[in-house]
Amino acid sequence: MDRRRFLKVTAITGTSAALASCGHPENQIIRFVPEEELTPGIAVWKPSVCPLCSAGCGVIARVMDGDAEVFRNGQPGVTRMGLARKLEGDPAHAVSQGRLCARGQAALQVTYHPDRITTPLRRTGERGNGAFQEVSWDEALGELVSRIDELVGKGQASAIAFLGRPRRGQRQALVGEFLRALGAPAPVSFALFDDGVARHANELSFGRYQLPTLDLARTRYLINFGADFLGTWNSPVAQGVAYGRMRQGQPGVRAKFVQVEPRVSQTGASADEWVVVRPGTEGVVALGLAHVIMREGLRPATAAGRAGTLVDGWAGGLPQFTPQEVERRAGVTAERLERLAKEFVTYGPSLAVIGGAALAHANGVVQALAVNALNALVGSVDAPGGISFMPTEAPPARPARSLRDLVSASPQLLLVDEANPVFATPSAARVGEALRNIPFIASFGSFIDDTSVLADLILPDHSFLESWTESSPESGAMEAVSMTAPPAMRPLYATRAMPDVLLEVSRRLSRPLDPPLPWQTFEEVLQAPPAAAPAAPARAASASPVTWADAQFDGDAATYPFHLLPYASQALHDGSLAHLPWLQELPDPMTTAMWCSWVEINAHTARQLGIALGDMVEVSSAHGSVRAPAVISPGIGPEAVAMPVGQGHETFTRYASGRGANPIRVLAPVEEPATGTLAWSATRVRLARVGGPDGSLVLFAGATRERPDHHGRG
Amino acid sequence: MNRTRNNPLADDLVRPLFHTSVWFYGAVLVLATVVLAGAAAWGYQLWYGIGVAGINWPVFWGFYLTNFVFWIGISHAGTLISAILRLVNARWRRPVTRCAEVITVFALMIGAMFPIIHLGRPWLAFWLAPYPSAREIWPNFRSPLVWDFFAINTYLTGSLMFLLLPMIPDFALVRDRSTGWRRRIYGALALGWQGTTKQWHRLESGMQIMAIAIIPVAVSVHTIVSFDFSMATVPMWHSTIFGPYFVAGAIFSGIAALIVAMAALRKLLHLEAYLHPVHFENLGKLLLLMSLLWAYFVFAERLTVWYGNEHSEMAVFWATQRGEYAPLYWAMVVCNFVIPFPILALRQLRTIAGTVVASFAVLIGMWLERFLIIVPSLAHKPLPYTWGDYAPQPVEIIIMVATFAAMILLYMLFSKFVPIISIWEMKVGNQPHPPVVTEAEDELAGLWRARP
Amino acid sequence: MAHRWGMVVDLDRCTGCEACVTACHAENNIPTVGAAEAARGRAMHWIRVERYWEGEFPEARLTFRPVLCQQCDNAPCEAVCPTYASHQTDEGLNAQVYNRCIGTRYCANACMYNVRFFNFFHPQWEKPLQLQLNPDVSLREAGVMEKCTFCVQRIKAAKSEARAEERELVDGALQPACAQACPAGALVFGDLNDPESRVARLSESPRGSKLLEEYGAEPKITYLQRQGWHEPDAQ
Amino acid sequence: MAQPSRWGTPSVFTTAHRSAGEAFRAFFDMRPDEVDQPVAFSHQLHLEKELVCTDCHEGVERGPVAGLPSVNTCLICHSQIATDRPIIQEITAMQEKGVDLAWRRVYGYTREAHVRFEHAPHIRAGVDCSTCHGDMKQQTVARRVVEMDMAFCVNCHKAKQASNDCLTCHF
Amino acid sequence: MKAVYALYTDPDAAQLAVDALRAEGVAERDIVVMSSEPFEEYEFSHRDKATWLHWIAGGGGLLGMFAGYLLTSTTQQLWPLVTSGMPIVSTWPNTIIVFEMTMLGAILATVIALFVTASLPSRLSQLYDNAVTQGYILVGVDGPSDELAARLDRALASVEGGQVKSIA
Structure with missing residues (x-):
């Protein structure tokens, strides 16, 4: 007898069950007629583009039917609709090649985030206190249009500003078109880790304002100066695929990988050799290598071509960068430098890469130029196993304005599209204060973050799965890649794609744009794209050599x-992903930490300061201080401390608000002079233990649980 | 011999059944409250999930299983001791046997509850039992937990019978002395016992067989409990010494529990006339023996691990020896050896008070031993990346305290409804015919020598 | 011949990027437990990337090692389960039957790899995060043990599709979520009974070894050790 | 538990039962054999008119789920047929308002059973619908007539020599 | 006459009374002796010594062993699930179940046999006196004929220290 029959015998009928289940709100809610043809339980794969970083990986979304709670005509109910269930790399996409990084996988949660903004919002309380009220699109658009009308009417169209994340492609072009037609200045892109220095240096050296594609698969000797190319830098998925081939792609062939950086990054962990350098001296090592190569006559100075002539003293064999001198400045022994130089030139194709923290110094450009010249010297530019530049229809252009330009112009109306400068700039730069003084701010983002909380109006965008997407990556593949994809699923909420909103605004303006924008929808834009925005005049390829300058530090x-040394978090990147629970609970590969911030400290330093694992420490610069638990690491030198970027949001959904600490806020507002990007590695700090463990350090495993005498078992 | 020979004894021993003090009610009330708090804690855990306990990844077993092993160990007080003493016919066993057997039954019941409390889905615990169902799936007889189920069931059945059978004549005695509802209840419990020579003889030979049968079962129960650990390739669990080590430990803690219970009964039920210092002295000697045996096992276990110097085992070894579990470990050594050994070895200290102090120490020490077997090993499994730790949560502590309260409560109630000392066995003990040996002479000989 | 699913993990390729971890979460409806529970050691990652430091600064060296259920032939978790919730299928999968699990957590103790995870509480998804759930995979409730299944739902779907189309499975076409996501191609999945499959050939590699081989559990996952760099002989 | 969502439903999706009673009923698999449907759809009537199951349960041959028809499906025929009936007019009105029929499931397994049943392979293997759903020609509003306990599945699998490994259905 | 009995405090007297009854020709199985404790030193308590209890216990054990073997091996074959690479019918672990079942069988058989042979549970027979549990030893005969009763009465009274009673 089974349980069910047993109960029948005991005469408990199902009536009570039926009555009880009627009480559940799910059963009383209205069901709307599905708007699409779906075969239940059958998955369909739809292409899309991962929006989370600039790599532009093509993804495919697994769409299956499901019941979603929606509003239709203002009425709550449930409907069966196609829902993206999983994201995977698009096998047909030359960048992602069917693979996808952890962050890309988690992009799914952007659409289904419980704190996503579902309808337009208008600020009701004090600016920044987070009180908003829901308004209709009509009302919201009306307000935005009237604000623009007012400014245009007063002839102050130039006081309209647009601040977005660095994006390429038609969406960005449309924004440019819109602003130009309005008479407003060009849009400003802002991201913490925006690689402007690398692009600038590449333009100087090679005439391309672009990040390079690394042909790791065919490299046999790789020297990497601080670029986290397997984690967060440039096109990590494509680089990861190539790295796999570099390691075990061909039987019996395995490249050597040397990492030159002051703290072992996740990428550095995979290196065969870790060369510890002082922060900001990576270029010294590169020039030292070039010196040895030229001194030994392994390559002539002229082999480097223009990239070489840009470096002061190159033609003379860089006499000031003898191994002894490099040892004094960078802390790399002369013998090691000699050996590396000979290996580098002997076991080619060889490749040198620089990125990340190495360029986040006031001398970033000259550091990059040094590595570019080294690459050129060994013939690794546009050669198999070297660097190359992806041929693209619309090559990346130098931005016309920077955040600094935007702030100093004191705009009257600001449109923000997912950029979060309030979080990602040092507090000493006082960007937040400047934004607070802008009379009207409208935000397009899907979430209320540290910046959009200041907005007067929020016009929520579709998630990328709900809108047309495009991919035009600047690197990652050898050939040009460009794709557009229709929405993978219908919108869950009353959101509208930002390009559609701009087009709608342009139609509603009391004084029509001249010429009017020729599109009705974003879809039309993608089919008949605007002409590429004119690139800022290419910098005159000045042949005047750049002299080495030592990195300067604040404090x-x-x-x-x-x-x-702040670094991009493997999970949360620059902090823009801190709202995704999958990424919050992703153990950091180096420390296994989740849901928190931490400070990485050398064991010797920790002993000196009496700091144990998990103790709260205060990191203070001349511009402020943050507190976070300590993690003691053998992968960082005694003169440095490192902190991941990503946590420390004041406002950013239930998962990220008030969690951890943001090291960017305490940085000195030092900029790389040529590009105006933040030199985020150029701050000195002091360290103090301020208390015992407060429980905020959440480790999946490892650090607390490991004893030094048990490493590497297996 | 006269007819009054036996009656004062029966009067004494039956008295607690008929006279109850206010203190008793008060104590029952307090204990019942604690037990109810434990029940409420369990209800809370049932509703919210086992996560309210402190267990985690990778320390999946914690307080509940510690208590399980502890209580199963305590259960060896009774049946095993009383069966051995019965078989060897040790004279001094007579006042002790029932006290001991009751401990067994209640400790087993409480102990057997813990694996169920500890389950993630306790409402499915019946899947451990072999029964035909529509699913056609039976328990996995390779699982030590199923062995536990069978062993505990057999042991509980046996112990219950071992306890109940000799109670029948005493129920008859109470029946004949009472009236009204008591007479009806005890009449039913006495099953119509008359005391014919045939009944006596069957009872005696039945008990003889049971005593023979219960000893291997008791040994098997704690061996199988040890198998729960030693079958898994967890560092310092996977050891062949665990069977005898656990059995010895169980008897060790069982005797300690018995001494404590007897001392309490002696004091509270005024049984000074029946529970003599010699009983405590004899049990104390047994306890001494077990303490030495325990020390021997611990030394053997630790030495082989240390000598073997196997990587993952050494992690556990050092964690207990001088790591985060060292305070508990050394507390255990103190409680199980350093305190009881001198007390029990020195005749002057082997008094009632002395043995009780030693027994309390042993109970604490043995509880710690179970904890230290389970938790440090799970916290240090072979991959160092997965090392973890464990801290008990309020629910676990409340339930644990409640089971101690439940044990005391059940014991009190039992002693209120059943003569805690077997009256007829006391009478037999008082029969004049066997050559009378003085208690002093009997000391060691009486332990192992059969009556002629 | 029946399939025998296995995997090869190339430690020389693994970069520790944890793409596999999130892919597994997304594919298998693994709940996130939140900071407070994670701090109590209840975070669930069917696959994790272990990292081991060797040496001290500046010679410190790090190795990543993805660890997931090793799908042992002689799995220690199986015998100890009183209800057969854990057993071996004829395709060599170390099955975990959720409905049969009563939550003794014995299997998790017996597993020396600690790759079994337990639902201490009912998993929760703050709406509408539940829309991300994979309808092909069970939602495990409180009190149930769970672990890597080699994405059995994908295996079953691929087999069912092949049967419907009356063809054989193609090596490499069927992949668990982790292997599919791995950019560096460190995870290779396939049929060990097919001598031509990539996984079968790689598992014969001289670099190969099994994790905690000495326990004799006979895992079906082979780890290819990380290699050092040696100066090539000829130029 | 947190505030209810804007739909009046719980704001958190969880596998937990909401009340002890619900847990109790799930444990004993107590479900009504008949449920109140939004409209009294007669299977008998439609099958007599020579409709077949797959006309309305479209997914059954292709996927795991047979699917419950929406009003759109009803109105494929009923935009023409029997339009004068009040029930059809009601359905037509529903479609105009964009409101669908909230069918309630008759068969199915409790979540704790973790049964991952797929219709398509069974249809491909030639299992007749009535094997598991009874003869629908005899039923008006569908009711549960077949007791789908594990023995029911297992016996059929045994008879047809289909796999009886636990992972066949439970994963 | 329903019964005739005498109550003694001294087991020696009880032994004499039993002997006296025998002398009166009362059959061994008709002599009833009740006491509140067993008197193993006395002949009268040995009259029922012969018993099959040990053999029944052994038989129960065998039965349990067989049941244990059947339970383990047949259920393992019924749905052959492989665990840990062990054989479907795993002898070593099954031995433990077989052992426990053996002991359970022996214990249950003992208890059942004890209850049956000692006629427990039963109603109190007519021949009973509460004095038994107060320490008296009852020696008597249940349901003698009236003529026999008178003789027994005398025989019992002849033993010193007894109180002869009868139930009509």
Whole structure:
């Protein structure tokens, strides 16, 4: 007898069950007629583009039917609709090649995030206190249009500003068109890790304002100066695929990988050799290598071509960068440098890469130029196993304006599209204060973050799965890649694609744009794209050599003995992904930490300061301080401390608000002079233990649980 | 011999059944409250999930299984001791046997509850039992947990019978002395016992067989409990010594529990006339023996691990020896050896008070031992990346305290409804015919020598 | 011949990027438990990337090692389960039958790899995060043990599709989510009974070894050790 | 538990039962054999008119789920047929308002059973619908007539020599 | 006459009374002796010594062993699930179940046999006296004929220290 029959015998009928289940709200809710043809339980794969970083990986979304709670005509109910269930790399896409990184996988949660903005919002309380009220699209658009009308009417169209994340493609072009037609200045792109320095240097060296594609698969000797190319830098998926081939792609062939950086990054962990350098001296090592190569006559100075002539003293064999001198400046022994130089030139094709923290110094450009010249010297430019530049229809252009330009122009009306400068700029730069003084801010983002909380109006965008997407990556593949994809699923909420909103605004303006924008919808834009925005005039390829400049640091070494090395979190990247629970709970590969911030400290330093694992420490610069638990790591030198970027949002959904600490806020507002990008590795700090463990350090495993005498078992 | 020979004894021993003090009610009330708190804690855990306990990844077993092993260990007080003493016919066993057997039955019941409390889905615990169902799936007889189920069931059945059978004549005695509802209840419990020579003889030979049968079962139960650990390739679990080590430990803690219970009964039920210092002294000697045996096993276990120097085992070894579990470990050594050994070895200290102090120490020490077997090993499995730790949560502590309260409560109630000392066996003990040996002479000989 | 699913993990390729971890979460409806529970050691990752430091600064060296259920032939978790919730299928999968699990957590103790995870509470998804759930995979409730299944739902779907189309499975076409996501191609999945399959050939590699081989559990996952760099002989 | 969502439903999706009673009923698999449907659809009537199951349960041959028809499906025929009946007019009105029929399931397994049943392979293997759903020609509003306990599935699998490994259905 | 009995405090007297009854020609199985404790030193308590209890216990054990073997091996074959690479019918672990079932069989058989042979549970027979549990030893005969009763009465009374009673 089974349980069910047993109960029948005991005469408990199902009536009570039926009555009880009627009480569930799910059963009383209205069901709307599905708007699409779906075969239940059958998955369909739809292409899309991952929007989370600039790599532009093509993805495919697994769409299956499901019951979603929606509003139709203002009425709550449930409907069966196609829902994206999983994201995978698009096998047909030359960048992602069927693979996808952890962040890309988690992009799914952007659409289904419980704190996504579902309808337009208007600020009701004090600016920044987060009180908003729901308004209709009509009302919201009306308000935005009237604000623009007012400014245009007063002849102040130039006081309209647009701040977005660095994007390429038609969406960005449309924004440019819109602003130009309005008479407003060009849009401003802002991201913390925006690689402007690398692009600038590449333009100087090779005439391309672009990040390079690394042909790792065919490289036999790789020297990497701080670029986290397997984690967060440039096109990590494509680089990861190529890296796999570099390691075990051909039987019996395995490249050597040397990592030159002051702290072992996740990428550095895979290196065969870790060369510890002082922060900001990566270029010295590169030039030292070039010196040895030229001194030994392994390559002539002329082999480097223009990239070489840009470096002061190149033609003379860089006499000031003898191994002894490099040892003194960078801390790499002369013998090691000699050996590396010979290996580098002997076991080609060889490749040198620089990125990330190495360029986040005031001398970033000259560091990059040094590595470019080294690459050129060994013939690794546009050669198999070297760097190359992806041929694209619309090559990346130097931005016309920077955030600094935008702020200093004191705009009257600001449109923000997912950029979060309030989070990602040092507090000393006072960007937040400047934004607060802008009379009207409208935000298009899907979430209320540290910046959009200041907005007067929020016009929520579709998630990428709900809107047309495009991919025009600047690197990652050898050939040009360009794709557009229709929405993978219908919108869950009353959101509208930002390009459609701009087009709608342009139609509603009391003084029509001249010429009017020729499209009705974003879809039309993608089919008949605007002409590429004219690139800023290419910088005159000045042949005047650039002289080496030592990296300068904010804060004197006596008061602030440690270099603060912020780094992009493997999970949360620059913090724009801190709202995704999958990524919050992703153990950091180096420390296994989840849901928190931490400070990485060398064991020797920790002993000196009496800091144990999990103890709260305070990291103070001349511009402020943050507190976070300590993690003691053998992968960082005694003169540096490192902190991941990503946490420390004041406002950013239930998962990220008030969690952890943001090292960017305490940085000195030092910029790389040529590009105006933040030199985020150029701050010195002091360190103090301020208390015992407060429980905020959440480790999946590892650090707390490992004893030094048990490493590497297996 | 006269007819009054036996009656004062029966009067004494039956008295608690008929006279109850206010203190008793008060104590029952307090204990019942604690037990109810434990039940409420379990209800809370049932509703919210086992996660309210402190267990985690990778320490999946914690307080509940510690208590399980502890209580199963305590259960060896009774049946095993009383069966051995019955078989060897040790004279001094007579006042002790029932006290001991009751401990067994209640400790087993409480112990057997813990694996169920500890389940993630306790409402499915019946799947451990072999029964035909529509699913056609039976328990996995390779699982030590199923062995536990069978062993505990057999042991509980046996112990219950071992306890109940000799109670029948005493129920008859109470029946004949009572009236009204008591007479009806005890009449039913006495099953119509008359005391014919045939009944006596069957009872005696039945008990003889049961005593023979219960000893291997008791040994098997704690061996199988040890198998729960030693079958898994967890560092310092996967050891062949675990069977005898656990059995010895069980008897060790069982005797300690018995001494404590007897001392309490002696004091509270005024049984000074029946529970003599010699009983405590004899049990104390047994306890001494087990303490030495325990020390021997621990030394053997630790030495082989240390000598073997196997990587993952050494992690556990050092964690207990000088790592985060060292305070508990050394507390265990103190409680199980350093305190009881001198007390029990020195005749002057082997008094009632002395043995009780030693027994309390042993109970604490043995509880710690179970904890230290389970938790440090799970916290240090072979991959160092997965090392973890464990901290008990309020629910676990409340339930644990409640089971101790339940044990005391059940014991109190039992002693209120059943003569805690077997009256007829006491009478037999008082029969004049066997050559009378003085208690002093009997000390060691009486332990192992059969009556002629 | 029946399939025998296995995997090869090339430690020389693994970069520790954890794409596999999120892919597994997305594919298998693994709940996130939140900071408070994660701090209590209840985070669930069917696949994890273990990292081991060797040496001290500046010679410190790090190795990543993805660890998932090793799908042992002589799986220690199986015998100890009183209800057969854990057993071996004829395709060599170490099955975990959720409905049969009563939550003794014995299997998790017996597993020396600690790759079994337990639902201490009912999993929760703050709406509408539940729309991300894969309808092909069970939602495990409180009190149930779970672990890597080699994406059995994908295996079953691929077999069912092949049967419907009356063809054989193609090596490499069927992949668990982790292997599919891995950019560096460190995870290779396939049929060990097919001598031509990539996984079968790679598992014969001289670099190959099994994790905690000495326990004799006979895992079906082969780890290819990380290699050092040696100066090539000839130029 | 947090505030209810804007739909009046719980804001958190969880596998937990909401009440002890619900847990109790799930444990004993107590479900009504008959449920109140939004309209009294007669299977008998439609099958007599020589409709077949797959006309309305479209997914059954292709996927795991047979699917419950929406009003759109009804109105494929009923935009022409029997339009004068009140029930059809009601359905037509529903479609105009964009409101669908909230069918309630008759068969199915409790979540704790973790049964991942797929219709398509069974249809391909030639299992007749009535094997599991009874003879629908005899039923008006569908009711549960077949007791789908594990023995029911297992016996059929045994008879047809289909796999009886646990992972066949439970994963 | 329903019964005739005498109550003694001294087991020696009880032994004499039993002997006296025998002398009166009362059959061994008709002599009833009740006491509140067993008197193993006395002959009268040995009259029922012969018993099959040990053999029944052994038989129960065998039965349990067989049941244990059947339970383990047949259920393992019924749905052959492989675990840990062990054989479908795993002898070593099954031995434990077989052992426990053996002991359970022996214990249950003992208890059942004990209850049956000692006629428990039963109603109190007519021949019973509460004095038994107060320490008296009852020696008597249940349901003698009136003529026999008178003789037994005398025989019992002849033993010193007894109180002869009868139930009509």
